[in-house]
Structures are given as C-alpha cells and as structure tokens.
Amino acid sequence: MDRSRSSLSFARQFRNTVLGSLTFLFFGVAVAPLLLIVYVAWDSGKSVLDWSFLTTLPTGFPVGSEGGILNGIVGSLILVFLASALSVPVGVWAGMYLWQEGKSPVAHLVRLLSDLLLGVPSVVWGIVGFYVFSTSTGYGLHWGFSALAGGLTLGFIMIPIVTRVTEQALREVPLSYIEGAFALGASRWQTLRGVALPGAMAGIGTGILLGVLNVLGQTAPLVFTNYYNTGIPNSLVGSQGAVGDLAMQIFIYVHEPSKAMHVKAMAAALVLLMIVLVIDLGIRLLTWGSRKIASRV
Amino acid sequence: MARMSVSRFYAYYGENAALRDISLEIPDRQVLALIGPSGCGKTTFLRSLNRMNDFVKEFSIEGHVTLDGVDIYSSEMHPVMLRRRVGMVFQKPNPFHKSIFENVAYGLRIQGVRSRTILSDMVEKSLRAAALWDEVKERLDSSAFSLSGGQQQRLCIARALAVEPEVILLDEPASALDPISTSRIEELIQDLKTQYAIVIVTHNMQQAARISDQTAFFLSGELVEMGETSRIFTNPSDPKTEDYITGRFG
Numbered sequence: 258m259d260r261s262r263s264s265l266s267f268a269r270q271f272r273n274t275v276l277g278s279l280t281f282l283f284f285g286v287a288v289a290p291l292l293l294i295v296y297v298a299w300d301s302g303k304s305v306l307d308w309s310f311l312t313t314l315p316t317g318f319p320v321g322s323e324g325g326i327l328n329g330i331v332g333s334l335i336l337v338f339l340a341s342a343l344s345v346p347v348g349v350w351a352g353m354y355l356w357q358e359g360k361s362p363v364a365h366l367v368r369l370l371s372d373l374l375l376g377v378p379s380v381v382w383g384i385v386g387f388y389v390f391s392t393s394t395g396y397g398l399h400w401g402f403s404a405l406a407g408g409l410t411l412g413f414i415m416i417p418i419v420t421r422v423t424e425q426a427l428r429e430v431p432l433s434y435i436e437g438a439f440a441l442g443a444s445r446w447q448t449l450r451g452v453a454l455p456g457a458m459a460g461i462g463t464g465i466l467l468g469v470l471n472v473l474g475q476t477a478p479l480v481f482t483n484y485y486n487t488g489i490p491n492s493l494v495g496s497q498g499a500v501g502d503l504a505m506q507i508f509i510y511v512h513e514p515s516k517a518m519h520v521k522a523m524a525a526a527l528v529l530l531m532i533v534l535v536i537d538l539g540i541r542l543l544t545w546g547s548r549k550i551a552s553r554v
Numbered sequence: 555m556a557r558m559s560v561s562r563f564y565a566y567y568g569e570n571a572a573l574r575d576i577s578l579e580i581p582d583r584q585v586l587a588l589i590g591p592s593g594c595g596k597t598t599f600l601r602s603l604n605r606m607n608d609f610v611k612e613f614s615i616e617g618h619v620t621l622d623g624v625d626i627y628s629s630e631m632h633p634v635m636l637r638r639r640v641g642m643v644f645q646k647p648n649p650f651h652k653s654i655f656e657n658v659a660y661g662l663r664i665q666g667v668r669s670r671t672i673l674s675d676m677v678e679k680s681l682r683a684a685a686l687w688d689e690v691k692e693r694l695d696s697s698a699f700s701l702s703g704g705q706q707q708r709l710c711i712a713r714a715l716a717v718e719p720e721v722i723l724l725d726e727p728a729s730a731l732d733p734i735s736t737s738r739i740e741e742l743i744q745d746l747k748t749q750y751a752i753v754i755v756t757h758n759m760q761q762a763a764r765i766s767d768q769t770a771f772f773l774s775g776e777l778v779e780m781g782e783t784s785r786i787f788t789n790p791s792d793p794k795t796e797d798y799i800t801g802r803f804g
Contacts, residue, residue, distance in 0.1 A: 360611065433648040437710070440606065441661040441717060442638035451664065452650055 295530065302523030310524060319513050320487045321506075326525050328501030331489050332404070333473060333532065335500050339408025339493075340472045344415035345465055351416070352423025352461075353449060367420075374417040380477040386410030387481035403498030404490065407483025411475060415468035422467065426460025427453050462544035469540075470533055476504045485509060503529045557582040557721055557751040558603060558640075563617035565598055567610065572598045576617075576777045578770055580721065585743060585752045587766035587783065589759065591798065594772040596755045600723050603753065604640040605633045621721070638665070641719035645726045647706035649698035649713070654681075654690050657698045657709055661717035676716050684712035685742050704735025711742065722746065724754040728761070740765050759799055763787050771795045 265273075310325040317323030351367065358364035390406035393399045400406045430453045438448040454461075479485075479502055486499040503525055510522035556579035565573040573595045580586055580603075588596040598607065605626065607613045619626050626636050638661070649657050658677040659667075667673060677694070681687040686708040690701070698709055707727060714722060724743070728736040743752060743765050756762050762769055763783060770780035771792075779792045790796045 431648075433644060433646060434650060436606065436609075436644065437648040437650065437713075438660070438664075439609070440604065440637055440642040440644075441664065441713065442634050443661075443664045444634050447664045451660070455651060 294526070298523045298527040298530070301520055302525075302527050305520055306524045306527065311528065314489070315487050319515065319518065321510055321513075321521055322515065322517055326501075326503065326506060326521070326528065328487055328489055329503040329506040329525060330501075330528065330532070332486065332500030333503045333529070335404050335493070336408045336411055336479075336483070336502060337469055337472060337536075339405060340411035340415050341465065341469060343409055343412030344419050344468060347412075348416045348419025348464070348468070349423050349461060351420040352427065352464075353454075355420070355424040356427040356453070357445060357449065368424075371417040371420050374413075375421070378477075379414060379475055380480075382410055382414055383478035383481040386413070386478055391482050400494040401496045401498060402482060402484050403495060404483060404493040404500040405498065406494070407479045407500070407502075408493075410478045410482045411472040414475065414478065415472055418468040418471060419461075419464050422464025423457070423461050426457035426464065429460060430456040459544040462540045466537060466540045469536055473529065473533060473536075474504050476502075476508050479505055503532070555582050556580060557622065559618075559620045560603075561618050561620075563599075563602070563619060564615060565595070565602055565607070566612075566614045566616075568612040572775055573602070574775045578777060578780050580751055580753060581768060582751045583747055583749065584767040585747050585754060585765055586768045586770060587762035588753065588755045588770050588772060589757075589762050589798070590772035590778075592757075595775040596772045597725055599772065600725055600753060600755050601642075603721070603723055604637050604642055606637075606642065608633060638717050639719055640721040640723060641714035641717065642723040643707070643710050643714055643725065643727050646730050647703055647710050649701075649706050649709050652698060653695045654698050654701070654709060655694040658712050658716050661713060665717070677712075680712040680716040681709075683715050683746070684708045685738065685745070686712055702735070704731050704738060707731060707735070707739060708742065711739075711746075715746075719750065721751045721753065724752065726755050726757060729757065736761075759787075759801075771798060773798070 311330065312327055313325040314327050315321040315324045351371070355364050355367060386406060386409070388396055390398050390400045390409060391402055393401075398406075427449075434452050434456060435448055438452040443451065483499050483502065483505075485505045486501050488501075490498050490500055492498045507522045507525050507529070510518045510525065513519075558580040559578075560580070561577045563573060563576040564571060576599060588600060590596050601607045602615065603619060603626075607615075615627060621631070621636065621639060624630050626640075650660060652660065655677055656663075658680050659673045662673060662676055667676075678687060678691075681690060686705060689705060690696075690709075693700070698706060701709060707730075711722075711727070728739045731739065740761065743754065746752060747767075754762075754766065766783045768780060769783040769786040771778045771786065771790075771794075773794055778794050779786065779790065781791075786795065787799055790799065
C-alpha cells in the first residue's frame with residue numbers, strides 16, 4: 258500500500274507531538290501554584306491540624322498561640338452568607354434585566370457600570386463600606402465595625418460578578434427554546450422563569466461560586482468595616498458585632514513574629530481551601546440537574 | 555372562507571425589504587404550502603403571521619395582516635394573545651427540558667390552568683391528535699428527550715395543539731426527520747386540516763404537492779403566484795413558477 262496515503266506525514270506527526278506536549282506543559286504550569294499552596298500549607302500546618310483546631314476559639318498570648326480558629330470559620334461563613342444574601346438576588350435580577358433589555362441604552366449603561374465595578378480595587382470598597390455602613394459620622398448607617406457592614410461591603414463586590422455571569426448564562430440558553438415558549442403565548446416573564454432560568458441554573462451557580470470564592474479571600478474591604486474578632490459575637494451590628502474571618506486571621510497571624518503563629522496561619526489556609534472545595538462541590542450538586550440539561554442541548 | 559388575510563404586506567430587516575407587496579388569503583381548514591428557494595422570504599412571511607419577528611432587531615413591517623378581521627399588528631391584538639391563537643412548530647424539534655406531560659401542559663399552565671383533571675384531559679387529547687398518545691401513554695413523566703426526533707416533533711405539535719389555536723404554522727417541520735417520521739407528520743397534517751387552518755413552509759416540492767390544497771410560490775421577497783396546488787404543479791401561470799417546480803433553479 259502507498260505509504261503516503263496510509264500514514265501521517267512526518268511534519269504532521271511532529272506537530273501533533275509538539276503541540277500535545279505543550280498543552281500538557283501549560284496545564285502543568287497552570288496547576289503548579291495550586292499544588293504548591295496545598296503542599297506548603299499541608300507541610301507546615303499539618304502539625305496543628307486536628308479536630309480541636311476547628312472547634313475551639315483562639316486563646317493564649319498573642320491571641321491564637323493557643324486554641325483553634327472556630328471564630329474565623331464561623332465568621333467567614335457569616336460574611337459569605339450576608340454577602341450572598343445581598344448580591345445573589347440583586348445580581349440575578351440585574352442579569353435577568355440585561356438579558357431582557359439586550360441592546361437598549363439603559364442595558365448598555367448597566368453593563369458598563371457593572372464592568373467598572375468589577376475593576377474597583379477592593380480597598381476602595383472597604384473605604385466605601387466604612388463611610389456607608391460603619392462610621393458614626395458623614396453618611397454612615399452607624400453599624401460600627403460589624404459583620405453586617407463587612408458582609409454587605411463584600412456583597413457589593415459580588416454583585417457585578419453575579420450580574421454578568423447570570424446574563425451570560427441566560428444568553429447561552431438556545432434561542433429555539435426561548436422561541437418555543439413565545440410561540441405558545443408565553444409572556445417575556447413566563448419565558449424567563451419557565452424556560453430560560455431553569456436552563457441557565459448551572460451557569461448562574463458558577464457565577465455565584467466565583468463571587469463567593471472571591472469574597473472568601475478578601476481582607477482589604479474588611480479592614481475598614483469589620484476587622485476581626487477573636488470570639489463569636491451575639492449580634493451582627495454595633496460595636497460588638499464584628500466577626501472573625503479566616504483570610505483576616507491568616508493575615509494577622511502571619512504578621513506575628515512567632516513560628517507557632519505562622520504554622521497556625523498555614524493550617525488556617527488549608528481549612529480555607531477545604532471550605533472552598535466544599536462550597537464548590539455543594540453548588541455543583543445543587544445545579545446538577547441543570548448541568549445535565551445543558552449537556553443535552 | 556379566509557381565516558387570515560394579508561394585504562399589501564412589506565417586511566424589512568433594517569433597510570432591506572425581505573418581503574414586498576404580499577397579498578394573500580389563508581383559507582380555513584386547508585393546508586397552504588409556501589414554496590420557493592432559500593432566502594425568498596417564506597420563513598419571514600410565516601413568522602410575520604404570529605409576530606415572531608418582533609424579537610428581531612430592526613425588523614419592521616408595512617401593510618396589514620388580519621386574523622378573523624382584526625389587524626394583528628394593531629393595538630387591538632396583543633402579541634401574546636395572537637400567539638395563543640396562531641400556533642407554531644419549528645424546523646428542529648425544540649421540546650422543553652420537562653417531562654412529556656409538562657411539555658404539552660406548558661401552554662395551559664402559563665394561561666393559569668391549575669386543575670389536574672383539565673390538564674390531564676387536554677394532554678391526552680392533544681397527544682392523541684398528534685398521533686403520539688399510544689407511544690407515550692405509559693411514560694408521560696419521562697423526559698421529552700427520551701423520545702426520538704420524530705416523536706419529539708409530534709410532541710411539539712401536540713404542545714401547540716394543547717392551547718387550542720385556530721391557525722397552525724409549520725416551518726419545515728419534517729426537514730430534520732427521517733422518511734418514516736416525515737410520512738407520519740404528513741399524515742398528521744392531513745388529519746389536522748379538518749379542524750385548523752395550516753400554513754407550512756417546505757423545501758420539498760413533492761411534500762408540497764402531496765399535502766397542500768393551496769400553494770404560494772415566493773421568489774426574491776415577492777409572491778409570484780398562489781393557487782390550487784394541483785394547478786400550480788401542473789399548469790402554473792408564471793414561467794418562473796414552472797422553472798422552479800421543474801427544478802431549473804433553486
């Protein structure tokens with residue numbers, strides 16, 4: 258048999274091999290930082306990582322040299338909950354609005370503002386949050402350094418992320434399904450609720466996830482709105498309303514001139530990664546049905 | 555008797571006229587086939603009959619389309635109400651990501667029908683009318699995607715029938731289907747015309763000849779001629795029609 262008709266040319270084989278290797282190489286470069294973080298955090302933090310580390314409050318001097326990080330775990334979850342409570346409804350509604358309005362001038366304006374908001378440095382959000390929620394002078398709501406002030410400030414950061422991803426996810430629902438609903442006499446709202454939204458749930462879940470993960474790692478906005486608490490507050494507002502926060506806790510521990518505190522910071526980082534993983538899996542599970550739908554299209 | 559009537563109708567995408575000066579009558583309880591080469595405007599025309607083009611940016615119209623004497627582009631007819639009376643089936647089956655039952659019930663649910671008895675009755679009636687009942691009656695709760703392409707298209711027809719329209723628009727409903735599924739859809743159209751006015755866009759000349767009573771030939775955005783299907787296919791009055799149906803172009 259004529260060899261030229263039965264096998265790839267050397268040049269093509271060579272290209273395939275090179276491109277294949279490059280793909281693998283870049284994949285390796287992409288995951289290396291993650292593996293590095295996990296390795297470093299595990300290697301230096303594993304000695305203090307046990308059940309009581311997760312379930313006790315920090316004590317000792319400096320505070321944290323004894324005890325665990327329960328304040329940070331509880332506080333982070335409270336902040337994420339508050340941030341989501343603000344940003345998910347607002348962001349999803351704004352995304353639905355953008356989907357409906359499409360190319361109207363107002364929609365373009367909202368999109369532009371939303372992109373600008375994505376570019377605002379988080380420390381600026383912190384200052385805005387301080388003036389709006391925390392301070393007792395100026396425009397403030399006088400909530401003090403509190404979970405509510407911090408959570409809502411983080412919510413502001415999440416809103417544009419959820420908005421843009423929601424709009425995108427709705428746009429990816431095939432037009433033929435949208436038209437199918439319209440052709441049966443569905444109104445825009447009925448089409449959105451009954452056909453577009455269910456088809457976009459997986460994408461919206463991803464948007465919420467991106468927002469939550471972003472917010473979980475923020476420290477700068479909290480410096481001016483919540484800061485830190487070594488205990489667990491019984492109020493979300495007022496001078497006693499601040500909560501602990503894992504990212505802030507890591508930041509503070511790393512600044513202590515003490516090896517023991519650095520080890521605890523590493524262990525806390527590992528816990529933060531685990532929380533990220535659990536939230537990721539949770540949202541994937543919740544939108545599983547929609548994901549299956551999307552793969553059939 | 556004409557169910558819908560189109561007079562001096564123009565349709566534009568921006569500056570481009572996609573349809574020019576179309577006037578025709580859509581008879582009740584008959585099948586009207588729209589034929590013509592790709593890009594001749596037949597689908598634009600079909601989608602103008604239930605205002606599906608409203609969603610296209612820069613789309614505009616002139617002239618009149620009436621349903622039972624009421625202008626469908628006037629404020630007397632809300633597009634949502636129009637689409638409940640003028641149903642549509644698309645080229646590619648597009649069932650919703652719901653069960654077979656819920657697909658057929660959807661149009662009624664959005665009208666606020668809650669009674670389980672009424673819904674069940676209408677779902678069965680519509681699936682029977684779409685010749686699908688015997689194949690799916692045991693598995694109404696399965697996903698619509700468990701059906702074959704031909705069954706999905708009959709489900710979409712059942713879904714359109716459930717809201718009790720007066721006119722049914724079909725946009726090449728069998729073009730994505732195999733020959734056996736196609737012949738089932740064609741038989742179904744013959745049954746449905748005893749109750750509805752049917753307008754079908756088709757690329758398939760034999761199909762138009764087999765199933766339609768009236769045929770309208772479109773070319774470059776104009777209606778060349780319309781008449782009894784038997785006459786159009788045997789003795790067209792315009793040479794362009796003859797060229798097209800004998801396969802000289804298109």
